Amino acid sequence: MPNTFFKINFNVFLLLFLLYNCCRGGAGREVSNIKKQNGSVPVPEVFVAMEGNRKVTENLMTPEEIEKIVKSLEIINEKMEPPRPGDWLWVHSEPGQSFTEYRSSHQFLLNSRRRIIYIQPLGSFTEGQKKIMERTADFMERFFGIEVKIKKALSLENIPSSAKRVHPEWGDKQINSGYILNKILIPLVSDDAVGLLGFTATDLWPGEGWNFVFGEASLSDRVGVWSIYRKGNADGSPAEFRLVLRRTLQTAVHEMGHMLGMLHCKKWKCVMNGSNSLEESDRRPLSLCPECLAKVLWVTGTNPVARFEKLREFYKNEGMEKELNYVKKALEIVSENRK
Numbered sequence: 649m650p651n652t653f654f655k656i657n658f659n660v661f662l663l664l665f666l667l668y669n670c671c672r673g674g675a676g677r678e679v680s681n682i683k684k685q686n687g688s689v690p691v692p693e694v695f696v697a698m699e700g701n702r703k704v705t706e707n708l709m710t711p712e713e714i715e716k717i718v719k720s721l722e723i724i725n726e727k728m729e730p731p732r733p734g735d736w737l738w739v740h741s742e743p744g745q746s747f748t749e750y751r752s753s754h755q756f757l758l759n760s761r762r763r764i765i766y767i768q769p770l771g772s773f774t775e776g777q778k779k780i781m782e783r784t785a786d787f788m789e790r791f792f793g794i795e796v797k798i799k800k801a802l803s804l805e806n807i808p809s810s811a812k813r814v815h816p817e818w819g820d821k822q823i824n825s826g827y828i829l830n831k832i833l834i835p836l837v838s839d840d841a842v843g844l845l846g847f848t849a850t851d852l853w854p855g856e857g858w859n860f861v862f863g864e865a866s867l868s869d870r871v872g873v874w875s876i877y878r879k880g881n882a883d884g885s886p887a888e889f890r891l892v893l894r895r896t897l898q899t900a901v902h903e904m905g906h907m908l909g910m911l912h913c914k915k916w917k918c919v920m921n922g923s924n925s926l927e928e929s930d931r932r933p934l935s936l937c938p939e940c941l942a943k944v945l946w947v948t949g950t951n952p953v954a955r956f957e958k959l960r961e962f963y964k965n966e967g968m969e970k971e972l973n974y975v976k977k978a979l980e981i982v983s984e985n986r987k
């Protein structure tokens with residue numbers, strides 16, 4: 649029986665993240681299926697709807713300036729290694745996406761009105777899980793330079809019995825992810841939302857034939873739901889908390905990257921690499937490679953020095969040493985380059 653790792657479904661552009669586990673806790677597999685029409689990657693409706701991330705009042709960098717900056721960061725980034733058996737790139741052939749290809753497909757993202765990422769807490773949370781959610785919101789804001797707001801929590805108490813179940817073999821209480829998207833989140837999407845992301849500690853399952861899902865999103869409707877149920881123990885030791893936090897941050901920025909039109913990265917080790925399992929994603933960095941960073945800088949208009957400074961502060965506060973070291977080096981290089 650297949651399990652879903654993460655499932656995103658929208659009109660013509662489909663990304664499916666499926667996890668096939670023979671048993672609970674077994675190795676997972678992320679499947680990305682990017683459907684093409686007429687030989688080219690189609691433009692999903694959402695990209696038109698969510699245009700406006702870029703702050704037009706700022707002194708924006710040209711693509712050439714961005715290219716120069718990210719080129720200078722290549723020295724502290726590692727090229728993607730050959731995939732190990734079972735890794736994402738062992739199983740899937742990916743097209744990759746250069747900065748030029750990204751710009752030519754997403755020009756229309758640059759002007760407009762949708763500029764807030766909303767997070768909708770769903771159900772109850774432990775203290776540790778609440779902290780994970782708050783820090784993820786804070787991190788996304790620093791990472792993308794897009795404002796993130798957490799909405800008032802909604803109860804999951806009154807879910808109809810048709811939209812919930814107890815897993816027949818494992819006994820986990822689960823809620824149907826499609827119900828959350830269609831009945832709870834879609835009616836709440838506001839005009840200024842880049843996206844409305846449901847965040848829950850409850851296990852999710854997408855329907856008949858599936859064991860569980862980490863998340864599901866309908867990009868044309870600008871909604872998604874993420875679960876941290878399977879990310880580890882947020883109320884455990886500081887090291888356990890950091891592991892749950894790192895995994896949640898990775899998922900959040902990876903999926904938000906997809907919502908901004910970024911495809912899987914295969915050139916560098918990067919947070920936009922596809923991943924078949926928690927084990928594989930734990931091996932991947934939380935940072936964007938030079939090529940993917942160029943896309944984010946271009947589409948959001950974020951100042952790279954300010955961005956790295958904000959990330960440095962976050963990693964320092966959370967005791968994330970590896971990430972902190974990377975950002976310190978990046979900041980040194982970028983500051984030098986911008987003089």
Ligand SMILES: [Zn+2]
Nearest residue numbers: 902906912922
């Ligand atoms: Zn992905």
Ligand SMILES: [Zn+2]
Nearest residue numbers: 913918937940
């Ligand atoms: Zn990348």
